[in-house]
Amino acid sequence: MARITAGIATSHVPLLGVGIDQKKMDDPYFKPIYAGYEWTKDWIAKPENKPDVIVLVYNDHASAFDMNLIPTFAIGCADTFTPADEGWGPRPVPLVKNDADFAWHVAQSCILDEFDMTIINKMNVDHGLTVPLSLMFGQPDAWPCKIVPLAVNVVTYPPPTGNRCYNLGKAIRRAIESYEEELNVHVWGTGGMSHQLQGPRAGLINAEWDQRFLDDLSKDHERLRNIPHIEYLRETGSEGIEMVMWLIMAGALGASPKALHRHYHVPASNTAVGHIVLEPAS
Structure with missing residues (x-):
């Protein structure tokens, strides 16, 4: 049977992709940000930790969806997905290859x-993924x-509640555990942490709130989901609000997961960067 062996959450700040693409990882501005991911890169490269499949929860930034079509939850079930052109050409990253049979099973x-999932068989994937x-x-x-x-959907009102996302994570866990093929599955939640990109509060970062959110991913799921x-x-x-996507990952792991690694840094662009690696409770 398939099983969830880890949950990973991280911000998906587009600037971090630019820094990698332009090989600026050792620049003074970027180096302390990327340093927080070195532990995870080493950990995930070990054969016992390497996933066969990642269920990667993210939000589209008007690359695949616009105001004509706004699915609350959409699952990609095609064999491949192409990196999106977000206005300056597609990122120089590999094609995203799906396990379509597994994705259809989860759907x-x-x-x-x-859960009323929208099934997508053609879409481009942007920096969020x-x-x-x-x-x-x-x-x-x-x-x-x-x-x-x-x-x-965390772009257009109304986004789903944290509780709905958490319960979707629980449903995804049931789906994974009912899949007969033996697979090592990760569930990733992305987006956040605190940030505002426009208006009088542009640049807002609330480090105290963010740190408590990170604490409670392994301590108090009831608070987070509500x-x-x-x-x-x-x-x-x-x-x-992007952080509700982390709660899908949390729901999939179940209560009281173990935190293996954690990283928090401000700022990256005008955003707080958060990252955590969790292991389900046995």
Whole structure:
């Protein structure tokens, strides 16, 4: 049977992709940011930790979806997905290869579990998905595992609640554990942490709130799943709502996972960068 062996969460700041693509990792500005990912790069390269498949939760930034089509939860079920051109050409990263049979199984299981997933067979994937892969795997000729894209609407109101995301994570776990092939599966949550990109509060960073959020990923899932939208907006800025995507990962891992590694840095661009590696409780 397939099983979840780890959960990883990280910010997906587009600037971090630019720094990798332009080989600026050792520049004074970038070096302390990327240093926080070295532990994970070493850890995930070990055979016992390397995933066969990643369910990668991210949000699209108007590359695949626009105001004409706004799915709350969309799962990619095609064989491949192409890096998007976000206005300056596609990132020089590998094609995203999916485990389509596994993705279809997850889609079917979640739909029959009463989650209305939108099934996507053609979409380009932007920095929300490719930057986390670059942070963990560097610049390989091909990504070392299959990736199931799971896009969440956190751009246009109303986004899903944290509790709904957490429960989707639990449904994904049930789907994974009912898959008969033996697979090592990771669930990744991306986006955040506190940041606001426009308006009078542009540049807002709330390090105290972010650190408590990181604490409670291994201590208090009940608090996290019940944080209301207005608190995200008030405390973490207009884009801080992206952190509900981390709760899909948390729900998939279950209560009281073990934190293996943690990193927090400000700023990257005008954003707080957070990263954590979790192991499900036995």
